[in-house]
Amino acid sequence: MWRTKEWKLILYIEGSVRDAAARVDDTKGELYHLTDDPGEWVNRYHDEELSAIRERLKTELLMHLAVAWSKGPMFYDKGGIQPLES
Known part of the structure; x- marks a missing residue:
């Protein structure tokens, strides 16, 4: 979701996160x-x-998402969100 004083935008992809990139x-x-x-x-x-x-x-x-994600590298797996190890 992104909001300004005048506008509000919500984006979503239905279904599971696993295959969201393909959709x-x-x-x-x-x-x-x-x-x-x-x-x-x-x-x-x-x-x-x-x-x-x-x-x-x-x-x-x-x-905004690209900048936020670049500051805290994370990956998603069955264990949840875990920090990337060097």
Whole structure:
């Protein structure tokens, strides 16, 4: 989820984490204009006139995640989240 003063974007891929990378093209989302719709009742994710806003917010979210993940390398396995050992 990524939020600005005016917008809120939620991205998700349904199903298990294990095969999520193979289904990245099936990403679903929600986009709310918080100024006009503070209760988040109207999902504007598929509104073509908002595609530039949607893509900008996606880029901001993905850049934030990339920076955050680069600061703390972790890997996921059956044991859960464990720090990467040198």
